Amino acid sequence: MGFALEVRGVRVGYAATPVLDGVTLEVGAGEWLAVAGPNGSGKTTLLRTLSGYLRPQAGWVRLEGTDLAAWRPTARARRLAVAGVESGPGSGLTVAEYVALGRTPHLEGLWGWEGPRDREAVARALAWVGLADQAHRPLDVLSAGQRQKALLARALAQEPAVLLLDEPTNHLDLRHQVEIMDLLDGLRRRLGLTLVAVLHDLNLAALYCQRLVLMEAGRVVAAGPPAQVMRPDVLGRVYGCPVLVVPHPRLGVPQVALLPGGSSGPGAGSSPAERADEPAAAGA
Numbered sequence: 001m002g003f004a005l006e007v008r009g010v011r012v013g014y015a016a017t018p019v020l021d022g023v024t025l026e027v028g029a030g031e032w033l034a035v036a037g038p039n040g041s042g043k044t045t046l047l048r049t050l051s052g053y054l055r056p057q058a059g060w061v062r063l064e065g066t067d068l069a070a071w072r073p074t075a076r077a078r079r080l081a082v083a084g085v086e087s088g089p090g091s092g093l094t095v096a097e098y099v100a101l102g103r104t105p106h107l108e109g110l111w112g113w114e115g116p117r118d119r120e121a122v123a124r125a126l127a128w129v130g131l132a133d134q135a136h137r138p139l140d141v142l143s144a145g146q147r148q149k150a151l152l153a154r155a156l157a158q159e160p161a162v163l164l165l166d167e168p169t170n171h172l173d174l175r176h177q178v179e180i181m182d183l184l185d186g187l188r189r190r191l192g193l194t195l196v197a198v199l200h201d202l203n204l205a206a207l208y209c210q211r212l213v214l215m216e217a218g219r220v221v222a223a224g225p226p227a228q229v230m231r232p233d234v235l236g237r238v239y240g241c242p243v244l245v246v247p248h249p250r251l252g253v254p255q256v257a258l259l260p261g262g263s264s265g266p267g268a269g270s271s272p273a274e275r276a277d278e279p280a281a282a283g284a
């Protein structure tokens, strides 16, 4: 299996401020890689580097074996899509018009008219994310969760081989989190879609992703299968709060349990040990 993405010794920053330093990782074709880490650790910056939006000051990123910078923009956009903040606001458009923007790299001819194939891809993407009945509403009136889905539908309408996702379950309730993660997993299995997702929710990452990269202060501090990375000592140190890691009762994959009062930040409350001694309220 070849690499969909390869990152070697990448240094990236904004103007004079360095953010990523010495980042090396690879993503296999058809793999789902999760990127986690504390706020400000550089996850979104890594995604922006993988998408070609930011250029490395040192090191390189290859998409399907070719340096990102050597791709023609249209050719690259047919292989790689992003669902995240850089996807554009889409103000003033209907949901269907916004999702149709994902077809731009595929439009044929001098005028770039949409054909039946483009309309099919848009309709399919809207149905996949459960927004078919919202297609003709203005994007501006959607709820945060619906907008999140529209962002994803736009990227799916692009029919990429590699999809970069910035917190795809942000704003979604439990059912919709599972629906969107199931959808992405299904596309990965059926179409061989490669996925890189920034996920704050490590439990979701462990349920769906083959590998997990943990970032801290612009560096990769752990990478591997979730069971290898989600160790209480590693997570406790990186996030600065004690956690328990327990096996999922049905699936056995690691799941994080938080300990209230355990953080060392401002306003920290009672110690986790004190709280752990209290009887559980429900069913006690």
Ligand SMILES: Nc1ncnc2c1ncn2[C@@H]1O[C@H](COP(=O)(O)OP(=O)(O)OP(=O)(O)O)[C@@H](O)[C@H]1O
Binding pocket: 014, 017, 019, 037, 038, 039, 040, 041, 042, 043, 044, 045, 046
């Ligand atoms: N456009 C920008 N200009 C200058 N600095 C930026 C810019 N975007 C991000 N940064 C800085 O880069 C660092 C990493 O930010 P980034 O958004 O990559 O982190 P993150 O891990 O995605 O954080 P979060 O979990 O809070 O979304 C932060 O210190 C942030 O202030």
